[in-house]
Amino acid sequence: MQTTDLALSFAPLDRLQDWLQTTGLQIALTVLGALILARFVSWGGSLVTARIDDNYQQGDALVRSEATKHRHSVAQVVTWVVITIIYVIATVKVLSQLDMPIGSLVAPATVLGAALGFGAQRVVQDILAGFFIITERQYGFGDTVQIAVTGSSKEAEGVIEDVTLRVTRMRNADGEVITVPNGQIVKAVNLSKDWARAVVDVPIPSTADINHVNDILHRVGVDAYEDKALRPLLLDTPTVMGVESLEMDQVSIRVVARTLPGKQFQVGRALRVRVVTALRRAGITVSAELENDPVEESTE
Secondary structure: OHHHHHHHHHHHHHHHHHHHHHHHHHHHHHHHHHHHHHHHHHHHHHHHHHHHHHHHHHHOOOOOOHHHHHHHHHHHHHHHHHHHHHHHHHHHHHHHHOOOOOHHHHHHHHHHHHHHHHHOHHHHHHHHHHHHHHHOOOOOOOOEEEEEEOOOOOOEEEEEEEEOOOEEEEEOOOOOEEEEEHHHEEEEEEOOOOEEEEEEEEEEEOOOOHHHHHHHHHHHHHHHHHOOOOHHHEOOOOEEEEEEEEOOOEEEEEEEEEEOOOOHHHHHHHHHHHHHHHHHHOOOOOOOOOOOOOOOEEOO
16 A cells, blocks of 8 residues: 555656656757757857958958948848747747647737737837838948937937847947937938038138139148048049138138048048148138038938
8 A cells, every 4th residue: 555655656756757858858959959049040140240340341441331231230130030030930849849739829819919019019110110221221330320210309320330120229429329219210311321521611701812712722622632641531632612601701611522431520620620721821810610510421
Protein backbone atom coordinates (compact mmCIF):
# COMPACT_ATOMS: atom_id res chain seq x y z
CA MET A 1 0.00 0.00 0.00
CA GLN A 2 2.82 2.38 0.88
CA THR A 3 4.58 1.54 -2.37
CA THR A 4 1.44 2.44 -4.36
CA ASP A 5 1.07 5.76 -2.53
CA LEU A 6 4.72 6.55 -3.13
CA ALA A 7 4.37 5.80 -6.83
CA LEU A 8 1.31 8.05 -7.07
CA SER A 9 3.17 10.85 -5.29
CA PHE A 10 5.95 10.74 -7.90
CA ALA A 11 3.55 10.52 -10.87
CA PRO A 12 3.23 14.34 -11.35
CA LEU A 13 6.98 14.68 -11.23
CA ASP A 14 7.34 12.01 -13.87
CA ARG A 15 4.80 13.71 -16.09
CA LEU A 16 6.58 17.03 -15.60
CA GLN A 17 9.88 15.42 -16.48
CA ASP A 18 8.38 13.87 -19.59
CA TRP A 19 6.85 17.21 -20.59
CA LEU A 20 10.16 18.99 -20.07
CA GLN A 21 11.99 16.40 -22.16
CA THR A 22 9.53 16.69 -25.04
CA THR A 23 7.34 19.78 -25.27
CA GLY A 24 9.38 21.93 -22.88
CA LEU A 25 12.57 21.16 -24.76
CA GLN A 26 10.94 22.03 -28.08
CA ILE A 27 9.65 25.34 -26.68
CA ALA A 28 13.05 26.19 -25.24
CA LEU A 29 14.75 25.37 -28.54
CA THR A 30 12.17 27.46 -30.44
CA VAL A 31 12.66 30.49 -28.18
CA LEU A 32 16.44 30.08 -28.21
CA GLY A 33 16.48 29.68 -31.97
CA ALA A 34 14.33 32.81 -32.40
CA LEU A 35 16.64 34.83 -30.15
CA ILE A 36 19.76 33.60 -31.94
CA LEU A 37 18.22 34.23 -35.37
CA ALA A 38 17.05 37.72 -34.35
CA ARG A 39 20.50 38.48 -32.97
CA PHE A 40 22.08 37.24 -36.20
CA VAL A 41 19.75 39.42 -38.29
CA SER A 42 20.53 42.41 -36.07
CA TRP A 43 24.25 41.72 -36.44
CA GLY A 44 23.87 41.39 -40.19
CA GLY A 45 21.97 44.66 -40.39
CA SER A 46 24.62 46.42 -38.30
CA LEU A 47 27.31 44.96 -40.56
CA VAL A 48 25.54 46.23 -43.68
CA THR A 49 25.03 49.74 -42.28
CA ALA A 50 28.62 49.82 -41.02
CA ARG A 51 29.88 48.84 -44.48
CA ILE A 52 27.75 51.59 -46.03
CA ASP A 53 29.24 54.09 -43.57
CA ASP A 54 32.79 52.84 -44.28
CA ASN A 55 32.27 53.22 -48.02
CA TYR A 56 30.93 56.72 -47.44
CA GLN A 57 33.90 57.72 -45.28
CA GLN A 58 36.44 56.24 -47.66
CA GLY A 59 34.80 57.57 -50.80
CA ASP A 60 33.91 61.14 -49.86
CA ALA A 61 34.47 62.64 -46.45
CA LEU A 62 32.38 65.71 -47.25
CA VAL A 63 28.98 64.52 -48.33
CA ARG A 64 26.97 61.33 -48.20
CA SER A 65 25.33 60.47 -51.52
CA GLU A 66 21.57 60.18 -51.76
CA ALA A 67 21.81 56.47 -52.67
CA THR A 68 23.98 55.81 -49.61
CA LYS A 69 21.54 57.56 -47.27
CA HIS A 70 18.62 55.67 -48.78
CA ARG A 71 20.38 52.30 -48.49
CA HIS A 72 21.24 53.03 -44.87
CA SER A 73 17.60 53.78 -43.99
CA VAL A 74 16.28 50.78 -45.93
CA ALA A 75 18.76 48.45 -44.20
CA GLN A 76 17.57 49.62 -40.79
CA VAL A 77 13.89 49.19 -41.66
CA VAL A 78 14.38 45.76 -43.27
CA THR A 79 16.27 44.58 -40.17
CA TRP A 80 13.45 45.73 -37.90
CA VAL A 81 10.76 44.07 -40.05
CA VAL A 82 12.62 40.74 -40.29
CA ILE A 83 13.17 40.62 -36.51
CA THR A 84 9.47 41.33 -35.94
CA ILE A 85 8.48 38.50 -38.31
CA ILE A 86 10.84 36.09 -36.51
CA TYR A 87 9.28 36.86 -33.14
CA VAL A 88 5.74 36.52 -34.51
CA ILE A 89 6.50 33.12 -36.07
CA ALA A 90 8.20 31.94 -32.87
CA THR A 91 5.18 33.00 -30.79
CA VAL A 92 2.75 31.12 -33.05
CA LYS A 93 4.96 28.02 -32.95
CA VAL A 94 5.19 28.10 -29.15
CA LEU A 95 1.40 28.39 -28.90
CA SER A 96 0.97 25.37 -31.18
CA GLN A 97 3.49 23.38 -29.13
CA LEU A 98 1.43 24.18 -26.03
CA ASP A 99 -1.56 22.59 -27.83
CA MET A 100 -3.40 25.86 -27.83
CA PRO A 101 -5.92 25.89 -30.71
CA ILE A 102 -4.79 28.74 -32.93
CA GLY A 103 -8.04 28.61 -34.89
CA SER A 104 -10.10 29.30 -31.79
CA LEU A 105 -8.10 32.44 -31.18
CA VAL A 106 -9.15 33.96 -34.50
CA ALA A 107 -12.44 35.37 -33.23
CA PRO A 108 -10.98 36.87 -30.02
CA ALA A 109 -8.05 38.18 -32.03
CA THR A 110 -10.44 39.85 -34.45
CA VAL A 111 -12.28 41.58 -31.62
CA LEU A 112 -9.02 42.52 -29.96
CA GLY A 113 -7.63 43.78 -33.27
CA ALA A 114 -10.72 45.93 -33.83
CA ALA A 115 -10.41 47.36 -30.32
CA LEU A 116 -6.71 48.03 -30.76
CA GLY A 117 -7.39 49.51 -34.18
CA PHE A 118 -9.38 52.35 -32.67
CA GLY A 119 -6.72 52.95 -30.02
CA ALA A 120 -3.72 52.48 -32.31
CA GLN A 121 -4.73 54.69 -35.21
CA ARG A 122 -1.79 56.97 -34.54
CA VAL A 123 0.63 54.02 -34.59
CA VAL A 124 -0.75 52.89 -37.95
CA GLN A 125 -0.54 56.47 -39.19
CA ASP A 126 3.09 56.67 -38.06
CA ILE A 127 4.00 53.42 -39.83
CA LEU A 128 2.32 54.43 -43.09
CA ALA A 129 3.99 57.85 -42.99
CA GLY A 130 7.36 56.23 -42.30
CA PHE A 131 6.86 53.86 -45.23
CA PHE A 132 6.31 56.76 -47.63
CA ILE A 133 9.19 58.78 -46.14
CA ILE A 134 11.59 55.93 -46.89
CA THR A 135 10.22 54.85 -50.28
CA GLU A 136 9.97 58.44 -51.55
CA ARG A 137 13.46 59.28 -50.23
CA GLN A 138 12.25 62.43 -48.52
CA TYR A 139 15.26 62.29 -46.21
CA GLY A 140 17.65 59.71 -44.82
CA PHE A 141 20.48 59.04 -42.41
CA GLY A 142 22.89 61.99 -42.29
CA ASP A 143 20.54 64.57 -43.84
CA THR A 144 20.10 67.99 -42.27
CA VAL A 145 16.36 68.68 -42.09
CA GLN A 146 13.78 71.06 -40.67
CA ILE A 147 10.59 69.30 -39.57
CA ALA A 148 7.28 70.96 -38.72
CA VAL A 149 5.44 68.90 -36.12
CA THR A 150 1.70 68.92 -35.47
CA GLY A 151 0.85 70.96 -32.37
CA SER A 152 4.29 72.60 -32.15
CA SER A 153 4.92 76.18 -33.21
CA LYS A 154 8.69 75.63 -33.42
CA GLU A 155 10.26 73.50 -36.12
CA ALA A 156 12.64 70.71 -35.16
CA GLU A 157 15.99 71.05 -36.92
CA GLY A 158 18.98 68.74 -36.85
CA VAL A 159 20.87 65.88 -38.46
CA ILE A 160 18.97 62.62 -39.00
CA GLU A 161 20.44 59.76 -36.96
CA ASP A 162 17.75 57.12 -37.41
CA VAL A 163 14.64 56.65 -39.55
CA THR A 164 12.26 53.78 -38.78
CA LEU A 165 8.73 53.05 -39.89
CA ARG A 166 7.39 54.70 -36.74
CA VAL A 167 9.72 57.51 -35.67
CA THR A 168 12.43 59.84 -36.93
CA ARG A 169 15.35 60.64 -34.64
CA MET A 170 17.56 63.67 -35.15
CA ARG A 171 20.25 65.49 -33.20
CA ASN A 172 20.19 69.29 -33.10
CA ALA A 173 23.09 71.71 -32.86
CA ASP A 174 22.99 71.56 -29.03
CA GLY A 175 23.51 67.79 -29.10
CA GLU A 176 19.93 67.01 -28.05
CA VAL A 177 18.23 63.99 -29.60
CA ILE A 178 14.75 64.78 -30.93
CA THR A 179 12.31 61.92 -31.58
CA VAL A 180 9.35 62.74 -33.83
CA PRO A 181 6.54 60.27 -34.69
CA ASN A 182 6.34 60.08 -38.47
CA GLY A 183 2.57 60.55 -38.47
CA GLN A 184 2.89 63.97 -36.81
CA ILE A 185 5.24 65.39 -39.45
CA VAL A 186 3.45 68.12 -41.39
CA LYS A 187 6.37 69.41 -43.46
CA ALA A 188 9.95 68.28 -43.89
CA VAL A 189 12.54 70.61 -45.43
CA ASN A 190 15.66 68.74 -46.53
CA LEU A 191 18.65 71.08 -46.34
CA SER A 192 21.12 68.53 -47.72
CA LYS A 193 19.54 66.92 -50.76
CA ASP A 194 21.62 66.91 -53.97
CA TRP A 195 22.94 70.45 -53.40
CA ALA A 196 22.36 73.48 -51.18
CA ARG A 197 22.71 77.25 -51.47
CA ALA A 198 24.46 79.62 -49.08
CA VAL A 199 22.90 83.11 -49.07
CA VAL A 200 24.81 86.13 -47.79
CA ASP A 201 23.07 89.52 -47.71
CA VAL A 202 25.63 92.35 -47.49
CA PRO A 203 24.26 95.63 -46.05
CA ILE A 204 26.21 98.68 -47.22
CA PRO A 205 25.63 102.44 -46.89
CA SER A 206 23.30 103.87 -49.51
CA THR A 207 26.01 106.41 -50.41
CA ALA A 208 28.46 103.70 -51.52
CA ASP A 209 29.21 103.04 -55.18
CA ILE A 210 27.09 99.98 -56.00
CA ASN A 211 29.10 99.03 -59.07
CA HIS A 212 32.34 99.17 -57.09
CA VAL A 213 30.84 97.01 -54.34
CA ASN A 214 29.61 94.50 -56.91
CA ASP A 215 33.13 94.27 -58.33
CA ILE A 216 34.55 93.66 -54.85
CA LEU A 217 31.98 90.96 -54.07
CA HIS A 218 32.58 89.32 -57.44
CA ARG A 219 36.32 89.22 -56.69
CA VAL A 220 35.55 87.71 -53.28
CA GLY A 221 33.54 84.95 -54.97
CA VAL A 222 36.31 84.18 -57.45
CA ASP A 223 38.94 84.07 -54.71
CA ALA A 224 36.73 81.81 -52.58
CA TYR A 225 36.27 79.39 -55.47
CA GLU A 226 40.03 79.30 -56.04
CA ASP A 227 40.74 78.70 -52.34
CA LYS A 228 41.96 75.14 -51.72
CA ALA A 229 39.93 74.88 -48.50
CA LEU A 230 36.62 76.11 -49.94
CA ARG A 231 36.88 74.75 -53.49
CA PRO A 232 35.85 71.17 -52.49
CA LEU A 233 32.69 72.59 -50.85
CA LEU A 234 31.59 74.77 -53.76
CA LEU A 235 29.88 73.54 -56.90
CA ASP A 236 30.58 76.74 -58.84
CA THR A 237 31.76 80.31 -58.35
CA PRO A 238 29.64 82.34 -55.90
CA THR A 239 27.40 84.78 -57.76
CA VAL A 240 26.51 88.39 -56.98
CA MET A 241 22.74 88.62 -57.49
CA GLY A 242 22.61 92.41 -57.10
CA VAL A 243 20.54 94.70 -54.92
CA GLU A 244 18.12 92.71 -52.78
CA SER A 245 16.48 95.48 -50.75
CA LEU A 246 16.49 99.26 -50.35
CA GLU A 247 16.14 101.14 -47.06
CA MET A 248 16.54 104.69 -45.89
CA ASP A 249 20.25 104.55 -45.12
CA GLN A 250 21.45 101.22 -46.50
CA VAL A 251 21.33 98.90 -49.47
CA SER A 252 21.46 95.11 -49.23
CA ILE A 253 23.34 93.20 -51.93
CA ARG A 254 22.89 89.43 -52.12
CA VAL A 255 25.62 86.88 -52.82
CA VAL A 256 24.70 83.22 -53.33
CA ALA A 257 26.85 80.12 -53.61
CA ARG A 258 25.88 76.57 -54.56
CA THR A 259 27.47 74.11 -52.15
CA LEU A 260 27.60 70.45 -51.35
CA PRO A 261 24.66 69.20 -49.26
CA GLY A 262 24.88 70.32 -45.65
CA LYS A 263 27.89 72.59 -46.27
CA GLN A 264 25.95 75.81 -46.87
CA PHE A 265 26.41 77.01 -43.28
CA GLN A 266 30.18 76.53 -43.35
CA VAL A 267 30.50 78.24 -46.73
CA GLY A 268 28.23 81.09 -45.63
CA ARG A 269 30.40 81.81 -42.58
CA ALA A 270 33.58 81.74 -44.66
CA LEU A 271 32.09 84.11 -47.26
CA ARG A 272 30.99 86.59 -44.60
CA VAL A 273 34.53 86.80 -43.22
CA ARG A 274 35.91 87.40 -46.71
CA VAL A 275 33.25 90.00 -47.54
CA VAL A 276 33.85 92.02 -44.36
CA THR A 277 37.62 91.91 -44.86
CA ALA A 278 37.40 92.96 -48.53
CA LEU A 279 35.02 95.85 -47.85
CA ARG A 280 37.16 97.17 -44.99
CA ARG A 281 40.24 97.14 -47.21
CA ALA A 282 38.28 99.14 -49.78
CA GLY A 283 37.30 101.67 -47.10
CA ILE A 284 33.61 100.69 -47.17
CA THR A 285 31.99 100.23 -43.78
CA VAL A 286 29.21 97.72 -43.40
CA SER A 287 26.22 99.60 -42.04
CA ALA A 288 24.92 96.66 -40.05
CA GLU A 289 26.45 93.51 -38.63
CA LEU A 290 26.61 90.63 -41.08
CA GLU A 291 24.40 88.12 -39.29
CA ASN A 292 23.59 84.58 -40.29
CA ASP A 293 21.29 85.22 -43.18
CA PRO A 294 18.61 82.71 -44.13
CA VAL A 295 19.99 79.78 -46.09
CA GLU A 296 18.05 78.67 -49.11
CA GLU A 297 18.03 75.06 -50.17
CA SER A 298 17.02 73.58 -53.46
CA THR A 299 17.45 70.35 -55.33
CA GLU A 300 18.23 69.40 -58.82
